[in-house]
Amino acid sequence: MKQHKILLVEDDANLGFVIKDNLSLKGYEVTLCSDGRQAMDNFKSSLYQLCLLDVMLPKADGFAVAKYIREYDKEVPILFLSAKNMTEDKLVGFRTGADDYITKPFSFEELFYRIEVFLRRRKPLLDVEHIVAKLGNYVFDSAKLTLDCPQCSKTLTQREALILQMLCRHQNNTLKREEILNYVWGSDDYFMGRSLDVFISKLRKYLQHDPAVQIINQHGVGFSLRIEEKYND
Numbered sequence: 001m002k003q004h005k006i007l008l009v010e011d012d013a014n015l016g017f018v019i020k021d022n023l024s025l026k027g028y029e030v031t032l033c034s035d036g037r038q039a040m041d042n043f044k045s046s047l048y049q050l051c052l053l054d055v056m057l058p059k060a061d062g063f064a065v066a067k068y069i070r071e072y073d074k075e076v077p078i079l080f081l082s083a084k085n086m087t088e089d090k091l092v093g094f095r096t097g098a099d100d101y102i103t104k105p106f107s108f109e110e111l112f113y114r115i116e117v118f119l120r121r122r123k124p125l126l127d128v129e130h131i132v133a134k135l136g137n138y139v140f141d142s143a144k145l146t147l148d149c150p151q152c153s154k155t156l157t158q159r160e161a162l163i164l165q166m167l168c169r170h171q172n173n174t175l176k177r178e179e180i181l182n183y184v185w186g187s188d189d190y191f192m193g194r195s196l197d198v199f200i201s202k203l204r205k206y207l208q209h210d211p212a213v214q215i216i217n218q219h220g221v222g223f224s225l226r227i228e229e230k231y232n233d
Contacts, residue, residue, distance in 0.1 A: 003027060003028060003029040004027075004028050004029065004049040004050065005028075005029045005031070005046065005047065005048045006023060006028050006029070006031070006048060006050050006051070006052060006115070007031050007033070007039065007042060007043055007046075007048045007051045007052070008020055008023070008030050008031065008032045008033070008052045009033045009034075009035075009036070009038075009039040009051070009052065009053045009054055009057060009062065009065060010032065010033075010052075010054045010081070011034050011035060011054060011056070011058055013034065016032050019052070019081075019111075020032045022108050023115075026112060031046070031048075035057055035058040035059040036057045036059045036060025036061060036062070036064055036065045037059040037060050038059075039053070039057075039060075039065050040060065040065060040068050040069075043068070043072065044072065048076060049076065049119060050076065050078075050079070050115060050118060050119060051066075051069060051076060051077070051078045051079070052079050052115075053065055053066060053078060053079070053098075054080075054081055054082060055080055055082040055089070055093070056082070056083075056084070062080060062082070063092060063096045066078050066093070066096040069097070070096070070097035074155075074157040074158070075157060075158050077099045077100075077118035077119070078097055078098045078099055078100075079098065079099060079100045079102060079115070079118070080093045080098050080100070080101045080102065081102050081104060081106070081111075082102075082103065082104060083103070083104040084103075090194075091194055091198075094194065094195040094198055095198055099118060099195075100114055100118070102114065130143035131165060131168060133168045135168070135207070135213050135225075135227060136213040136227055136228070137149045137150060137209065137210040137212075137213075138207065138209075138210060140161075140164060140165075140168065142161050142162075142164075142165045145158065145160075145161045147206055147207075149209050149210065150209075151209045152209060154206050156206075159185075159199060160202060160203060160206075162183075162184050163180060163184060163196075163199055163200070164203055166180060166183065167215065167223065167224070167225035168225060170224070170225070171224075171225045171226075171227065172224060172225070172226060172227075173224060174218045174221055174222045174223070174224045175222045175223055175224065176221060176222040177193060177196065177221070177222045177223070178222075179222070180196060180222070180223070181193060181196055184196075200215060200217075203215060212228035213225075213226075213227050213228075214226045214227075
């Protein structure tokens with residue numbers, strides 16, 4: 001069975017060695033980098049299935065590394081490992097493209113579980129039934145991860161496409177927040193909920209060229225995709 005390759009970025013040499021050693025014992029192939037620039041160079045030259053990033057790094061911090069990674073790969077899971085536990089720090093992490101944020105100190109049992117969840121989840125995201133939907137002036141193709149209109153063409157991330165696909169399938173009906181969270185992230189906890197809000201904001205921005213297409217927030221319940229009747233005649 002092929003080993004999953006993990007990029008680990010940690011500037012604390014002792015902690016980095018311990019994490020790498022424990023992951024290796026679990027059967028993962030781990031590349032350890034001690035600064036942000038080294039991490040960027042390694043990511044560009046190899047293919048990884050998951051990235052573990054510290055936030056406070058020399059040369060380039062974890063947020064900068066995450067942004068760099070997202071320029072090359074919109075889908076590889078990014079997990080932050082950080083002693084910074086303020087809500088705003090976590091939200092910055094999600095905005096830069098992170099899939100999870102684990103606060104130090106953490107248990108290896110928790111780390112292993114979260115890694116396994118994301119590695120298992122990556123393939124099912126590709127296996128869901130695909131749709132091509134006309135949304136006002138837009139055409140959404142979930143297989144190609146594209147959202148096209150006369151003014152622009154946007155390539156979506158898998159999670160953006162999956163959320164939009166769910167909204168399309170429940171058009172004009174409210175899709176509960178917990179249903180989206182459990183399906184897309186496998187969890188409906190607070191920080192995953194804040195991450196969902198960031199993704200919804202991005203989708204609204206992508207859809208701004210046609211005001212007849214709206215993602216409506218039903219406060220405390222969920223979201224619904226609404227399209228003006230003229231497009232349904």
